[in-house]
Amino acid sequence: MATLLNELLHDATQRADDIVNSLEAITTSGAEVEAYRDKMKRLATQARDFIARLLRDPDIDDPNYAGNYFRDYCHITRLLREIEYFSLLVLKRFNESDQRATDLVSAICRESGYPYPAPLCSAISSQYFWTIPDMDLVFMPCLEPDHVLSLPDIYHELGHFLLFRDEKRLVQPAQLIVDRHYEKMVENGKRLNWADASLELVEQYHHSWRGAWLLEFASDLIATYLIGPSFGWCNIRVATNLGGELFLGTDSHPADDARATAIGMMLTEIGFDETRQSIQKRWSELVSLAMETPPSRYDLAYPNELLRELTQFFRQECENIGLSRFETGADGRPVANMVHDCWTQFRTDPESYVKFERSQLEEVVSTIRA
Incomplete structure (x- = not known):
């Protein structure tokens, strides 16, 4: 037997x-x-x-x-x-939608300096954008291949691929930065006689950073480096469309407000501080509409000093890898320019945006398939 x-x-x-x-x-x-x-x-x-x-x-x-x-x-x-x-x-x-999505992802990889084979993209997702890095797959919702405003999130997903493939170069050093900040925070807390509950909260946040939070922040920073202000505008749209409390993180994702702060820091790093201020103004409007305020000890979860050091680290590593930093109207980046132009048109004249988006997308798809 x-x-x-x-x-x-x-x-x-x-x-x-x-x-x-x-x-x-x-x-x-x-x-x-x-x-x-x-x-x-x-x-x-x-x-x-x-x-x-x-x-x-x-x-x-x-x-x-x-x-x-x-x-x-x-x-x-x-x-x-x-x-x-x-x-x-x-x-x-x-099908054809998947092919269009894959064509766009491939073009984004080429013009961004992505150093690995482009992943395949499927428009069958019921969970917004997500990836399986070890299988070279990106998933997006079924209607997104025909639209532009959400395309900045493709750059975020490419960030996850880079973190998976270059863990020793990107994730491990970044984790050391996180560890150093939280170890110092614990030392200062003990020196200042913080309550045990506060010290336990610090350890809890440190644990979250060692899990998914670092990967999400890092992917946001890489995406902002690659696509610039469009990712900041897209982040506001995602925060409203997917719901959730702006100042409340989960096990899988940090708070939307902290992510907006980190995105703004990267925009300043790559020369878009004036646009960062405009995005921050819109984000403040969202916070007012949502009638939310940061919880107590919010600064322990998302220290500005930590976010700033991580921003500088990933900006430097993006340069070292050879990724293409976003520049308005740069040659050889038709998809990035289209995304930027579409977001500009949407914010300038949302009523006429649909026709503009359709013509822009069809032109770019024809170009990258030629």
Whole structure:
């Protein structure tokens, strides 16, 4: 009788076969999509071959090694699951909207100096914009390939890809900056005899920074470096459309107000301080409309000194990587210029914006597909 591990590996073999066969059956029309399909097929084939080698291994039924084989099984099935649940799902349903979204993402990568192959983009998201960096996938809502005002968030998602691929260069040094600030804060708090509750709050915020907060702030800063004021305007739009309290962070995202502050700092760093002031004025209007105020000890969660040092760090690293800093009307950046022009038109004359956006988008899509 076969062992449980043997049964699991045979089941994984069948799943890998199904994935490979499904990928082979997909016909593509774009070079990016074909290259992505072939990459996923190679990964699934390698997983299938690895499982076959495990099943042929004479030690597979030895209980002394069962734990090691099971860990291998878990790693392989995780990969197969991601290919099936995400990559295969995207490829089997890839349509003209997805192609347009992918064309725009590819163009953004080229003109931004993004140093890796452009990810594939799928317009099937029910959770706004999000990514799976290790599978080179970006997701956006189904209507967004036909609009411009939300495109700055693509630059934010590219920030997540950079942080994933350059963790040692970007994330680890930034985390040291965070640690240093919070360690100093704890030292000062103890010296000033802060209450235990305040010191516990500091540790709680430090923990949040060591989790998702740093990645979100860093992606915002990278996006602002790449697309400039448009990301600041887009941030206001997102904060209103997605709801939530402006001064309240969650486990996965810091407070919108603190993110607006960091975006403004990067705008000043790259020479758009006057525009930063205009964006800040609009943000203040939003805060007034929402009738919200910062909670007590808000400064412990988002110290300005920490945000400023992180802004300077990521501005320098963006330059070191060779990313293209946003400049108004720069040559060779049709998508960035379109995004900037659309946001300018929207703020100047929102009533006539729809027609302007449509003509701008069609012109740029035709250009990047030529």
